[in-house]
Amino acid sequence: MNQAPRTIEWIGDADGFVRLLDQTLLPTRVEYRDCRTVEEIWEAIRMLRVRGAPAIGIAAAMGVVLGMQSLAKGTSAVERLREVTDYLRTSRPTAVNLFWALDRMARHAAPHLEKLPPDQLRTMLLEEALRIEDEDRQMCRAIGAHGAALIGEGQGVLTHCNAGGLATADYGTALAVMFAAAEQGRKFAVFADETRPLLQGARLTAWELQQRGIDVTLICDNMAAQVMREGRVHLVVTGADRIAANGDTANKIGTYGVALLAQAHGIPFYVAAPSSTFDLSLSSGDAIPIEQRDPREITHGLGKQIAPDGIKVYNPAFDVTPAALIAGIITEKGIIRPVREENIREVLV
Numbered sequence: 145m146n147q148a149p150r151t152i153e154w155i156g157d158a159d160g161f162v163r164l165l166d167q168t169l170l171p172t173r174v175e176y177r178d179c180r181t182v183e184e185i186w187e188a189i190r191m192l193r194v195r196g197a198p199a200i201g202i203a204a205a206m207g208v209v210l211g212m213q214s215l216a217k218g219t220s221a222v223e224r225l226r227e228v229t230d231y232l233r234t235s236r237p238t239a240v241n242l243f244w245a246l247d248r249m250a251r252h253a254a255p256h257l258e259k260l261p262p263d264q265l266r267t268m269l270l271e272e273a274l275r276i277e278d279e280d281r282q283m284c285r286a287i288g289a290h291g292a293a294l295i296g297e298g299q300g301v302l303t304h305c306n307a308g309g310l311a312t313a314d315y316g317t318a319l320a321v322m323f324a325a326a327e328q329g330r331k332f333a334v335f336a337d338e339t340r341p342l343l344q345g346a347r348l349t350a351w352e353l354q355q356r357g358i359d360v361t362l363i364c365d366n367m368a369a370q371v372m373r374e375g376r377v378h379l380v381v382t383g384a385d386r387i388a389a390n391g392d393t394a395n396k397i398g399t400y401g402v403a404l405l406a407q408a409h410g411i412p413f414y415v416a417a418p419s420s421t422f423d424l425s426l427s428s429g430d431a432i433p434i435e436q437r438d439p440r441e442i443t444h445g446l447g448k449q450i451a452p453d454g455i456k457v458y459n460p461a462f463d464v465t466p467a468a469l470i471a472g473i474i475t476e477k478g479i480i481r482p483v484r485e486e487n488i489r490e491v492l493v
Contacts, residue, residue, distance in 0.1 A: 149174055151199055151310050154206055154274060158266035159213060162206045166193045167310055171351035182211035182228055189235040189242070192342065196311020197385045197421050198280045201241030204232050205273035208249045212266050221257040221265060225250060237433045238394055238462050240386040240423045245276055277313045283418040284315035286476035288324030291381070291416055294474075295325040295332050299378040302335045302368060302406075305396035306348035307383025307416065317416040318383045319352060321474060326358050334360045335371055339396060341441045341459070365398055372409040380406045381474075384417040391467030391483035392429025393417075397460055403469040412471035419475055419492050429464035437461045 152164045155178075162179040168191065169175050177193060179185050185207035188194050194203045211228030215221055229246045236242060252272045256265060295301055301322060308319030315323060322334060334353055339345035346362055353360035363371060371377055380402060386394045393399075393415050406413040426432060439457035443449060451457075472481035473488070480491050 151313065152194060152202055152206070152277075154209075154270065154277075158209065158263065158270045162203065162210065164188060164194045164203065165310070167195055167348060168193055170310075170347050179207075180210065182207050182231065185210060186232060186235045189232075195344075196306065196383070197239035197241040198284070198312040198317070198418060199310070200236065200239050201245035201420060202273070202277045202280060202313055204235075204242050205245040205249050205276045206270075207232050208246065209266060209270045209273055212262070212269060215262045215265070221253075221260075221262070225253055225257060236435060238385050238435045239421075241420050244420050248276065249273065280313040280418065280420075281315065283420075283476035284309075284312050284317060284320045287317055287416050287418065287474055288315060288320030290476070290478055291321035291414070291474040292324035292328055294321065294379060294381070294412075294414065295330060296378070297330050298332060300333045300335060300371075300376045302337070302371070302377045302380045302402070303349060304337045304345065304365075304380075304382050304399050304402050305339045306344040306352070308349060308352040310348050310352060311383060316352075316383075317418065317474075318381045319349070321381050321414075321416055322353070322358060323356060326356065332359070333376070334358060335368075335377060336360055336362050337365050337368060337398065337402070338362060339398060340365050341445055343446075344396065365401075368402055369405050369409075372405055372411060377406075377409075377411055380411060380413045381416055382414075384415050384421050384473075385462060386426075386432050387415070387417060387422045387473065387488075388426040388429045388432060389422075389424045389488065390428050390485045391470060391473065391480075391488060392432070393465045393467070393470060393473075394429060394432045394434070394462045395465065397463050400463040400465045400469075403465045407469055413465075413469055414472050414474055415465075415470055416474040419477065422488065422492055424489070424492070429466065432462075432464055434463070435461040
């Protein structure tokens, strides 16, 4: 089975840099981008050069190290760290892993900010960022192991957006379930929604599954209902960008519609996500902030104008699927089902 290119990597020691796969160029070009400043990491997150909740968290953690490289001896490490983390928080609002990683880096550094010289502080921060990356890799493998049995021999699986190795440190979340099932020897078919307007399903998921030698068929978003009606889909597995305490789940726009279609056709709908994607401070999905993106993503898809000048556009990047529509949440600690707050807290806390 072929391996996809590495999504994100730290190069060198604490004075090194971040090398990431520029996902805006896939699938036709596989090119890496070297980020040597916190501003370049911010831009990479904002412009979706790196995307997927876990990968965004890793990039943000490494961005903290880059930001602290400009800390000179005698200047305030406390102020610089606050400046760097506050800045990175403004890159994207919905994926909670971004904020989780920044909070973790700040907590790790707090007892040492006024004690360690800048070079030792950077080394310590880099070690923590690399721990976050390694833990994500292990969590993704565990998610795959817990979820693989959900896919039976000869079944059809539908997924929406991209939740594979490109969205994480290595193996993915939703796609990890498929990778693990394939590694166990099962044959099955995957239907990948194209995922308008930025086509992450067409550009990234279809490419990733193809790279791994998994049977994948690309469909337009508005074909999902017909494919389900024809009996080709036996379960749906998607990723997540933030999960509230009650199990309401934010994911790429269109996921809520897929969940409703799955319910209408009696098809179980699963979410795969690491514990770092849960936000237990939010009681429900109503409180999840939804990112609004550039109207040109719709009016000028892939650089070509497809709508009249001056047209009004509404372009939310995410929607929220109510917990009642979710058959189970596949985590590195096991499958949470039924999806209720008490079950979530029992597994995670």
